[in-house]
Amino acid sequence: MSKIKKTKIADLLKSEEFGKEVLVQGWVRTKRGNKQVVFITMNDGSGMNNIQIVADPAMFSEELLKSVTTGSSLSVYGTIAQSQGSGQTVEVMATEIIVHGLADADKYPLQPKKHSLEFLREIAHLRFRTNTFGAIARIRHNMIFAVHSFFNSKGFYNIHTPIITASDCEGAGEMFRVSTLNPKNPPLNEDGSVDWKQDFFARETSLTVSGQLEGELAAMAMSEIYTFGPTFRAENSNTTRHLAEFWMIEPEMAFYELEDNMNLAEEFLKYLIKYALDHCADDLRFLSDRLIEEERNKPQSERSMELIEKLKFVLDNDFARITYTEAVDILMKSKPQKEGKFQYQVKGFGTDLQSEHERYLVEKHFKKPVILTDYPKEIKSFYMKQNDDGLTVRAMDILFPGIGEIIGGSQREENLEKLETRMDELGMEKESLWWYLDTRRFGTVPHAGFGLGFERLMLFVTGMGNIRDVIPFPRTPKTAEF
RNA sequence: UCCUUAGUAGCUCAGUUGGUUAGAGCGGCGGACUGUUAAUCCGUAGGUCGUAAGUUCGAGUCUUACCUGAGGAGCCA
Structure with missing residues (x-):
């Protein structure tokens, strides 16, 4: 056959x-x-829609047509034709069919029928071949691209922060150890503890739980930077919104205060959502229909807003911005609080807000994304800028309906003395963070930043209910297949 | 990690107060059909009932432990 350049199905x-x-x-x-006549529906991942191949059985051997089964891979030469059928406008009249790889219909797990998301998770190596996961993969790519596009257009620099780290001082959760020592017979100190000095890096190392501290170092010269990298948490979290390995975007900006930080975060989220609406219309349409179908037997009150409508709603409305103290006030006066409907009663300032409280604020009270600021310092990290009241810090969490915290950020404490005092109060080892503290010693400036969990954004944009379905190969407790 | 819940055919599920040969739909396979849209119609094969122990004359069904999945909580992004 003559050399014809292949055409993507989407084109x-x-x-x-x-x-x-x-x-x-x-x-x-x-x-x-x-x-x-034989109809073969093909997909090459270029889009949601399939191309219909029409083959005249007289032109092909029975054996060849028999080997064309669901899941098999083909090269089809043919001519573009206006479809005689009603389901599509364009189809290809086949002149030559080459079967590259068979897919034994008896063994191939993906049948032309509905499969549960749980089942597809077990065959994650094949689930890209479904409409749903194809759509998610394309949206995910578009969102990755949009993240870089947003920051690039604003003059931010992308910084690669280390994946292997020796600092475990952030308290951001349990870490995965990185070691080349023999786990059965590690070198020991005299007191019986492991002698990490003999390990590869001559110290105890782990996978990063955040690139923020290194990001701050870069921001103290480049002014505005962002990281977008893998993040690892060894927490035994079994929920629809936690992964042991996930991707996080962490911008860090010099000369930004909390207000600037919030403005950037809100603009960023809206940019990403708009990008999805503008570039992933077919895929969003499909996911929306899927969701409607899935929720059809739910009572009206439990159904979520239609996906595209929901995305537009977030785009068109300003996020509510209130302080933690105001939020506690609202919750104290709320119906579920008074009627004892909350599993955890709000006990005033200092209460760490539970999921149910956040959900009430976002889904019942404000009915839109909410930015909570100025949390009590006790429930937030050491590096957050302390307010003059001595009680709160300049933190901000952005809460989204159905997802909870999608962004967590803060203005950072730029004052060396205050930062060190806080570290002392928390009993932290200052010596190992000497490099971090150096930024406060030399040319310190007010600065701020936040972290966006990329998969949580994906949850919101795709309308999927489980974070394990918006990353190709999820890592969760007891699961690292593929 | 805690609480709840589930595990029966390749997939989705039914299986009564414990009772004899464990069912359906879809998918697969065989056949029919001049353009189909997860095509339709007829026929057919397919199961160590999550694993282990126990109770019982008898266990898919009851008990215990364990494994795995899901949902919720905590931790957080």
């Missing part, structure tokens, strides 16, 4: 060059037909 479907010879390469979704 083919837009084509009106009827009669033109083309090459289509992809995977079979379904095949149906009779002795007179």
Whole structure:
């Protein structure tokens, strides 16, 4: 066969060059037909929609057509034609079909039928081939691209912070140890503890739980930077919104105060959502329909807002901004509090807000994203800027409906003395963070930043209910397959 | 980690107060059908009932432990 350049299915479907010879390469979704005509539906990942291949059985061997099964991979040469059927406008009349890889229909797990998300998680190596996960993968790519596009357009620099780290001083959770020592027979100190000095890095090291501290170092010269990298938490979290390995975006800006930080975060989220609406219309449409179908047997009150409508709603409304103290006030006066409906009663200032409280604020009281600021210092990290009241810090959490905390950030404490005092209060080892404290010793400036959990953004944009479905290969407790 | 819940055919599920040969739909396979849209119609194969122990004349069904999944909580992004 002559050398024809392959055409992506997404482009083919837009084509009106009827009669033109083309090459289509992809995977079979379904095949149906009779002795007179065979229809093969193919997809190559270029979009939501499939191309229909029409084959005349007289032109192909029975053996060949038999080997075209759901999941098999094909190269199809043929001509673009206006469809005679009603389901599509464009199709390809096949002149040559090459089967690259068979897919034994008896063993191939993806059947042309509905599969549960739980089942597809068990075959995550194949789930890209479904409509749902194809759509999610494309949206995920677009969101990654949009993150870089947003910051680049604002003059931020992307910084790669280390994945292996020796600092465990952030209290951001349990860490995964990185070591080349023999776990069965590690070198020991005289007191029986492991002698990490003999390990690869001559100290105890772990996978990073945040790139923030290093990000701050870069911001103290480059002014505005962001990181976008993998993050690891060894917490035994079994929820629909936690992963042991996830991707986090952490911008850090010199000469930013909390207000600037909030403005940036809100603009950033809206940019990403708008980008999805502008660039992933087909995929969002499909996911929206999927969600409606899934929720059809739920009572009206439990159904979520239609996906695209929900995205537009967030885009069109300012986020509510209140302080922690105001939030506690609202909660104290709330119906569920008075009626004892909260599992955890709000006991005034100092109460660490529970999921149910955050959900009440976002979903019942404000009915839109909420930014909570100025939390009690006791429930926040050491590096957050202390307010003059001596009680609160310049923290901000952005809460989203259905997801909870999507962003956590703060203005940082730039005053060396205050920072060291706080570290002492918490019993932290200042020596190992000498480099971090140096930024406060030399040319310190007010600065701020935040962290966005990329998969939590993906949850919101795709409307999916489980974080394990918006990352290709989820790592969770007891699961590291693939 | 705690609480709740589930595990029966490749998938989704039914299986009564413990009772004899464990069912359905979808998918697979065989066949029919001149353009189909997860096609339709007819036929057919397919199960150590999560694992282990126990109670019982008898366990898919009851008890205990463990494994795995899911939902919620905590931790957080």
